Amino acid sequence: MQTIYTDVLVIGAGLAGERAAIEAAQAGFSAICLSLVPARRSHSSAAMGGMQAALGNCAKGDGDCPDVHFSDTVKGSDWGCDQEVARLFADRAPIEMRQLAHWGVPWNRVVPGKSMYFKGGKQFEKEEQEENRGLITSRDFGGTAKWRTCYVSDGTGHSVLFTVDNVCAQLGVEVHDKTEAIALIHDGVTCFGAVARCLRTGELRVYLAKATTIATGGFGRIYPCTTNAVICDGGGHIPAINTGLVPMGNMEAVQFHPTGIVPTDILVTEGCRGDGGTLLDVNEERFMNIYEPEKQELASRDVVSRWMTHHIRQGKGVKSPYGEHLWLDIRHLGEKHITGKLREVYEICTSFLGVDPIHQLIPVRPTQHYSMGGVRTNKDGHAYGIKGLFSVGESACWDMHGFNRLGGNSLAETVVAGGIVGKKIAEFLQGAEVTFNSSVIDDEVKRQHERIQHLIRCKTGTENVYKVRLAMQQTLHVGANIFRTDAGLTECVAKLQEILARARQVGLKSNGLGVNPELSAALKIEGQVKMALMVAYGALKRTESRGSHNREDFQARNDRDWMTRTLAYWKNEKDDLPTLDYEPATGIFHIPPGDRGYGKSEIIKADSPAGTKG
Amino acid sequence: MARSLKFNIFRYNPQDPESTPHMENFVLDETDAMTLFIALNRIREEQDPSLQFDFCCRAGICGSCGMVINGRPGLACHTKTKDLSAEITLLPLPVFQLVGDLSVDTGSWFREMYDTTESWIHTKKVFDPAAQEERMENEVAEAIYELDRCVECGCCVAACGTARLRPDFLGAAGLNRVGRFLIDPRDERTEQEYYEIIGNDMGIFGCMGLLACEDVCPKHMPLQDQLGFLRRKMGITTLKNLFGK
Ligand SMILES: Cc1cc2nc3c(=O)[nH]c(=O)nc-3n(C[C@H](O)[C@H](O)[C@H](O)COP(=O)(O)OP(=O)(O)OC[C@H]3O[C@@H](n4cnc5c(N)ncnc54)[C@H](O)[C@@H]3O)c2cc1C
Ligand code: SF4
Ligand code: SF4
Ligand code: FES
Numbered sequence: 001m002q003t004i005y006t007d008v009l010v011i012g013a014g015l016a017g018e019r020a021a022i023e024a025a026q027a028g029f030s031a032i033c034l035s036l037v038p039a040r041r042s043h044s045s046a047a048m049g050g051m052q053a054a055l056g057n058c059a060k061g062d063g064d065c066p067d068v069h070f071s072d073t074v075k076g077s078d079w080g081c082d083q084e085v086a087r088l089f090a091d092r093a094p095i096e097m098r099q100l101a102h103w104g105v106p107w108n109r110v111v112p113g114k115s116m117y118f119k120g121g122k123q124f125e126k127e128e129q130e131e132n133r134g135l136i137t138s139r140d141f142g143g144t145a146k147w148r149t150c151y152v153s154d155g156t157g158h159s160v161l162f163t164v165d166n167v168c169a170q171l172g173v174e175v176h177d178k179t180e181a182i183a184l185i186h187d188g189v190t191c192f193g194a195v196a197r198c199l200r201t202g203e204l205r206v207y208l209a210k211a212t213t214i215a216t217g218g219f220g221r222i223y224p225c226t227t228n229a230v231i232c233d234g235g236g237h238i239p240a241i242n243t244g245l246v247p248m249g250n251m252e253a254v255q256f257h258p259t260g261i262v263p264t265d266i267l268v269t270e271g272c273r274g275d276g277g278t279l280l281d282v283n284e285e286r287f288m289n290i291y292e293p294e295k296q297e298l299a300s301r302d303v304v305s306r307w308m309t310h311h312i313r314q315g316k317g318v319k320s321p322y323g324e325h326l327w328l329d330i331r332h333l334g335e336k337h338i339t340g341k342l343r344e345v346y347e348i349c350t351s352f353l354g355v356d357p358i359h360q361l362i363p364v365r366p367t368q369h370y371s372m373g374g375v376r377t378n379k380d381g382h383a384y385g386i387k388g389l390f391s392v393g394e395s396a397c398w399d400m401h402g403f404n405r406l407g408g409n410s411l412a413e414t415v416v417a418g419g420i421v422g423k424k425i426a427e428f429l430q431g432a433e434v435t436f437n438s439s440v441i442d443d444e445v446k447r448q449h450e451r452i453q454h455l456i457r458c459k460t461g462t463e464n465v466y467k468v469r470l471a472m473q474q475t476l477h478v479g480a481n482i483f484r485t486d487a488g489l490t491e492c493v494a495k496l497q498e499i500l501a502r503a504r505q506v507g508l509k510s511n512g513l514g515v516n517p518e519l520s521a522a523l524k525i526e527g528q529v530k531m532a533l534m535v536a537y538g539a540l541k542r543t544e545s546r547g548s549h550n551r552e553d554f555q556a557r558n559d560r561d562w563m564t565r566t567l568a569y570w571k572n573e574k575d576d577l578p579t580l581d582y583e584p585a586t587g588i589f590h591i592p593p594g595d596r597g598y599g600k601s602e603i604i605k606a607d608s609p610a611g612t613k614g
Numbered sequence: 615m616a617r618s619l620k621f622n623i624f625r626y627n628p629q630d631p632e633s634t635p636h637m638e639n640f641v642l643d644e645t646d647a648m649t650l651f652i653a654l655n656r657i658r659e660e661q662d663p664s665l666q667f668d669f670c671c672r673a674g675i676c677g678s679c680g681m682v683i684n685g686r687p688g689l690a691c692h693t694k695t696k697d698l699s700a701e702i703t704l705l706p707l708p709v710f711q712l713v714g715d716l717s718v719d720t721g722s723w724f725r726e727m728y729d730t731t732e733s734w735i736h737t738k739k740v741f742d743p744a745a746q747e748e749r750m751e752n753e754v755a756e757a758i759y760e761l762d763r764c765v766e767c768g769c770c771v772a773a774c775g776t777a778r779l780r781p782d783f784l785g786a787a788g789l790n791r792v793g794r795f796l797i798d799p800r801d802e803r804t805e806q807e808y809y810e811i812i813g814n815d816m817g818i819f820g821c822m823g824l825l826a827c828e829d830v831c832p833k834h835m836p837l838q839d840q841l842g843f844l845r846r847k848m849g850i851t852t853l854k855n856l857f858g859k
Binding site for chain 1: 756
C-alpha cells in the first residue's frame with residue numbers, strides 16, 4: 001500500500017481547504033489537499049451571490065466598517081456565535097478580499113454615476129462617487145445594514161475558487177482529487193493523518209501528516225431536499241466523529257434557504273431578492289412586506305424561510321405535484337439585468353425548469369442550505385479533543401455563525417478563516433515533532449480493510465444502502481425541519497435509532513470492485529445516521545428557539561438557560577445516541593444579547609427568574 | 615402517456631478482471647422534468663448499484679458530468695430527457711483517461727494544463743495588506759470574468775479533432791485560459807512569453823478552426839472569438855520574431 005508523507009494534510013480542496021494550504025505552503029511547509037472531485041468542482045464553486053467584507057466603497061455601503069459587519073453577524077447568529085471569532089472574521093475580511101484581487105479575482109468594481117436599483121419591487125436611485133471609481137463594489141444581501149457583499153457577476157464562488165486553485169498550482173500545493181478520506185489515524189492524543197480510498201482504483205492509501213485539517217464543507221445531503229452538491233454528505237465529519245473524542249458543535253443549527261427551486265432544489269441566489277426580487281403567494285400577492293415591514297424580502301434567511309413556511313401553512317401555497325411552493329418574481333428587473341448580473345439564475349430556470357424568469361414566475365420553497373454546526377474548534381481552528389487536528393470552512397464550527405449565518409458570510413468565512421487557521425497551522429508545525437506510531441497506522445488500515453470486506457461479503461446483513469439513506473433523509477425532513485416540536489423530534493430520534501440499526505446491517509448487492517459507488521455510500525451510511533441523530537437529539541434537548549432552530553413549543557429565545565453551544569460526541573462506537581455536553585456560546589460579549597430588529601422578538605433575558613417560560 | 619426510455623450505457627470497470635468494455639441496456643419510465651442526473655441515479659439505485667458516473671453540483675455549474683449524449687459531448691445534469699429521443703446512448707468523454715463506465719479523469723488533464731499555461735497571475739508586485747486595492751475598470755473585470763466562466767468540463771476537448779490526435783494539444787479550454795490572462799492587466803507576462811506557451815502546434819497553431827468546441831460548450835464561451843483573437847495576436851508575434859521589431 002502507498003504511504004504518502006506531508007507536513008499538512010488538508011481533507012478538502014474547496015475554498016477553505018485550499019486557502020489554508022496556501023498559508024502553510026507560503027510558510028515553507030509541504031501541503032496536500034484531498035478531494036472527492038477536481039478541486040474546482042468543489043461546492044464552493046456553486047456559490048453565486050458573493051462574500052461579505054466591509055470595504056464600504058459603494059454608495060449604499062458608505063460608512064460601513066468591520067464594527068457594523070461584526071454587529072450584523074452577531075445579530076444574525078441570534079447571539080449564538082463566539083463573538084471573539086466573529087470579530088476576528090469581520091476585521092480580516094476586507095484584507096482578504098484585496099488579497100484575492102491581487103491573486104486575480106475579477107471583482108465587480110464601482111462605476112461612478114447615477115443608477116437605479118430595486119428594493120421590495122420599487123425603484124430607487126443611487127449615485128456612485130467618482131473618487132471610488134474602480135474599487136471593489138458590493139451588492140445587497142439579507143440581514144445586513146449596508147451593501148457589503150463583494151461579487152463577481154453571479155459566479156463569485158466559481159471565480160474565487162479558480163483563482164485560489166491557480167495559486168495552489170503556482171505554489172505547488174498538491175491536490176489529490178478523486179480521493180476520499182475514510183478514517184483518521186490517531187492514538188487518542190495526536191492525529192497522524194488519514195486513511196483514504198482512491199476513487200480512480202478503489203485502493204486504500206495512507207497519508208501521514210504532522211497536521212491534518214478537515215475542510216470538507218457542509219453535510220446537507222443527510223436531508224432529502226437540499227441546495228448542496230451531492231458530495232456534501234458529511235463524509236469528512238464522520239472520521240472525526242468516529243474518534244469518539246472530537247465533538248460536533250451545534251449540529252441542530254441547520255439553515256434553510258428561502259429560494260430552492262421546485263422540484264430539483266437548486267438554489268437561486270439571494271442576489272435575486274437583494275436586487276429587488278419579491279416573493280408572491282398563490283394569489284400572486286406579496287406577503288413579506290406584511291410580516292416584516294422593515295426588511296421585507298431581505299430579512300435574514302431563517303426569518304424569510306419561516307414566514308414562507310407559515311404562509312404556506314395558512315393555505316397560501318401553490319399546489320404542485322412536488323408539494324406546495326411559493327413564487328419568486330424577478331420579472332420587473334428586466335431582461336438586461338436578468339441575463340447579465342443574474343445570468344446563472346436565468347440559466348438555471350430555463351435549463352432545469354423550462355421557466356423563463358423574464359416573463360414567468362419561479363417556483364421556490366425553503367430548502368436545507370447550510371450547516372452551521374460541524375467539527376468544533378477553538379479560535380485557531382484546532383479541533384477539540386485531538387492534537388494536530390484542525391478544521392476550517394463549513395465543515396467546522398469555528399463559530400462565527402451561531403444559529404444562523406448571514407448570506408455572503410460563509411463564502412467569506414472560507415477564505416478569511418482559511419487564512420487565519422492556515423497561519424495557526426504553520427505556527428503549530430514550527431514546533432511540531434511527530435513520531436508516527438506504526439502499529440497505530442497498521443491497525444487503522446486493517447480496520448478499514450475489514451470494514452470493506454464485511455460490506456462486500458454482507459457479513460452483518462443485506463440492508464440496501466440506498467433505502468436506508470432515503471429513510472434517514474425522510475425522517476429528518478419530517479422531524480427536524482424549520483418548525484420543530486417535542487413530539488416530532490422524539491419520534492424522529494426513535495426512528496433514526498431504528499435506522500441506525502439497519503445501517504449497521506448494510507451489505508453490498510454489487511461486487512464492490514474498483515471505484516464502486518455502492519461501497520462509497522455504504523462506508524459512510526452508519527456515520528451519516530449518527531450525524532442525523534446529533535441534529536435531531538440536539539434539537540430535541542434545546543428547549544428554546546434561536547436563529548434557525550425553531551421550537552413551536554418553546555418560542556422564546558432563552559438567554560437565561562441556552563446561551564450555550566451544544567457539543568455532541570459519539571463516545572462509543574456501539575452507542576445508539578450521541579452524548580451531549582454544553583459550553584458557553586461566547587467567552588466575551590462585545591454586544592450583549594438583544595433584539596435582532598427582525599423576526600420574532602420574544603426573549604427570556606439572562607437575568608429573568610427561573611421558571612418563566614416563553 | 616409517460617415514455618419508456620431505453621438507455622444504452624457504456625460499461626467497463628478496469629479494476630474488475632472479469633469486466634470487458636461493452637454496452638448495457640436499461641429501461642426507465644420517464645417522469646416530469648427528468649434530467650439525466652435523475653435518470654442515472656435511479657438506474658444506480660434501482661437497477662445496478664455498481665454503475666459509475668460523476669455528478670457534483672447537479673446544477674450545471676461545476677462541470678463534473680460531461681459525457682457523450684447521443685453522440686454529442688454535454689453536461690448530463692443539465693440535459694432534460696424530454697429533449698432527447700426515447701433511446702439514449704451514453705458514452706464516457708474521449709481523450710480523458712477512463713475511470714470506469716461513464717466516469718473519466720478530467721482532473722489530471724486540467725492540472726497539467728494549469729502547469730503548461732502557468733494558469734496564474736504573474737506579477738512582481740507584492741501584496742500589501744495595509745493598502746487599498748488597485749483600481750480596475752468594471753468593464754475590464756467583466757471581460758475577464760467572461761473568459762473565467764469556463765467550468766473545465768472537458769466537452770470542448772472531447773469534441774476537438776486535434777485533441778484526439780495530439781495528447782499535448784491545449785484544447786479550446788487551455789487556449790481560452792491563456793486568453794483570460796492576456797487581457798488581465800494584473801498579469802505582467804509579455805506577448806513573447808505567451809507566444810512561448812501557445813505559439814506552436816500544441817497551442818494555437820494546432821487548432822484547425824472547425825469550431826466543434828464552441829458548438830458543444832455548455833457555458834457558451836466565446837471560443838470562436840478567442841481562438842481568432844489568439845491566432846491573430848500570435849501570428850503578429852511570429853512576424854515580429856521573424857523580421858524584428
Ligand atoms: C448553492 C449554494 C450557494 C451558495 N452561495 C453562497 C453565497 O453566495 N455566499 C456565501 O457566503 N455562501 C454561499 N454558500 C455557502 C458556501 O458556498 C459554502 O459554505 C462554502 O463554499 C463551503 O466551502 P468549503 O471550502 O468549506 O467546502 P466545499 O467547497 O464544499 O469543499 C469541500 C471539499 O471537501 C472535499 N471532500 C468532502 N468530503 C471528503 C472526503 N471524505 N475526503 C476527501 N475530500 C472530501 C470535497 O471534494 C471538496 O473539495 C452557498 C452554498 C450553496 C449550497
Ligand atoms: S470552454 Fe466550455 S466546453 Fe470547454 S471546458 Fe470550458 S466550459 Fe467546458
Ligand atoms: S476550433 Fe480548434 S480547439 Fe476548437 S475543436 Fe476545432 S481544433 Fe479544437
Ligand atoms: S453535476 Fe455539476 S455540472 Fe453537472
